[in-house]
Structure formats: structure tokens, C-alpha cells
Amino acid sequence: MAEHDPPGALAGYRQLLAAQVRSQLQYRVSFVMDILGNLVLTLVDVATVVVLFRVTPVLGGFSLPEALLISGLANLSFALCDLSVGNIDTMRLYIRTGRFDAVLARPLSVLLQLICGDLALRRFGRVAQGVVVLVIALNLVPVRWTFARAALLVLAPLFGAVLFASIFVAGSTVAFWFIESGEFANSFTYGGRDFSAYPATVYAGWFRKAFAYGLGFAFVAYYPALAILGKPDPLGGPRLLSWSSPVVALAAAGVAALIWRTGIRHYRSTGS
Known part of the structure; x- marks a missing residue:
């Protein structure tokens, strides 16, 4: 099936989203508890950064306020991605149960159906937490x-979200070949979130090269933070890298789209 929407498809997506909102707001107490739970999880991630600075005033060439700026950008980027496309990692369940055949039969974009069909409003809590941490960090750094x-401060979380979303989509596409691919994909998506929340200088060797540059996670928060701070790269990279997040994010989106189309063509339905 081609990933092209017919006229009037927008109304179909609106109905899918509206149905998700109504179903999640039916149980208000559960909804509020989910949001609070997501707030706590993000707060723990930030607290980990703060704890590290209790034993050293500088980490990888960065002070605590500067590290919080990196953490805030990374967490906000991931939260925006998780809110919008995080549900794509359930695609393996669709394939295993045969529900993916029903998705293919509808005259709508397969990817957008998967995204709109299971929107988790509780993830707004993580977005709010990321904004708060970012605002606090910006008030602490000169x-x-x-x-x-x-402009970079506004755009960096958006392009960071695009890069994370590309990893989500590419990782989930592995389910077309290996249904039990959840942990494999999570090692790059959630692993990338944890990697991005710290200065790239704290990592070394092949690990830094693979995650920071091979997968592009250094361009989520590390390099945008350097540009905002006006700080030279401790790793010796050219200043242009600090402004390269849009290029890296769009390139990642192009690669993810190619992998997705390949996976769709490979799929032969549950009964074949």
C-alpha cells in the first residue's frame, strides 16, 4: 500500500485522535496518576545529573548549570518525540496479532494510523517537566x-524530536523481519535518550563515535547547547557542528523513511 492519503483523510485522523482523548479522559483519577508518574520518571533522570555533581564541580568540561541545559534539551526532545510517535514501538504487537492487516486495508497512511491510533496523553507530563528543567537551566547559565x-533554542528540541522519531520508526521497522524486536529497538531509542542527557565528553572510544556521530545523538542536545552557550567543542570539532542539528535530523528522517518503505514492501501479512 502506498503511503499517500486520499481526500478527506484528515478527518479520519482527527476521529482517531478524538477517540483516544475521550477514552483516556473517561477515568480522570487514573489519567492524573499517569501524568504524575511520568513527571516523577523525568525528575529522576534530572536528579541523576545533579547527584553526579555532588562529587565533582565539573563533568566532562561542563558545570552543573551547563549540564542541566544539555539534560533539559535532551529530555524535552525525547518527550516531544515520545508524545507524538512513541506508540510506534507497539507495531510488533500489531504484526503478531494480525491487527496490522486491518491497518493496511484502510485508505490512510499506515504510519499515521499507528501514531494517531494510540496517543498517550499522560506523556504531556514529561513535556512539561522538560520545559521546566530547560527554563531553570537557562536562568543559571550566562x-x-x-x-x-x-531561534536555535526553539528549534533544537523540535529537530531533536525528529531525530528520536527517526530512530523510533527505524527501530520498530525491524519487527517486519523479527517480531520480538522490542528490546533491540529500545536499546537505541531509550539508550539514545540516556546518552543525550549527558555531555558527549563523558563517553569515550567507539561508544562515543557510534552513538554521538554514527546515530547522531550528539546533535540532539550537546551541540545545540554549545552553540547557545557560545562554548567551543571540548572534543575539538568545528564550530559548524554546533549548528548542524537540522541537517542531521532531516538526514535521519530520510533514512528512516527509506527503511520504513522497505519494511512495508517486505511485509506479506499474517496469513501468508
């Missing part, structure tokens, strides 16, 4: 604001 830096 930034000489320019239009370019202000």
Missing part, C-alpha cells in the same frame, strides 16, 4: 542572546 541562538 548566555549572550542573539537571534540565531534564540
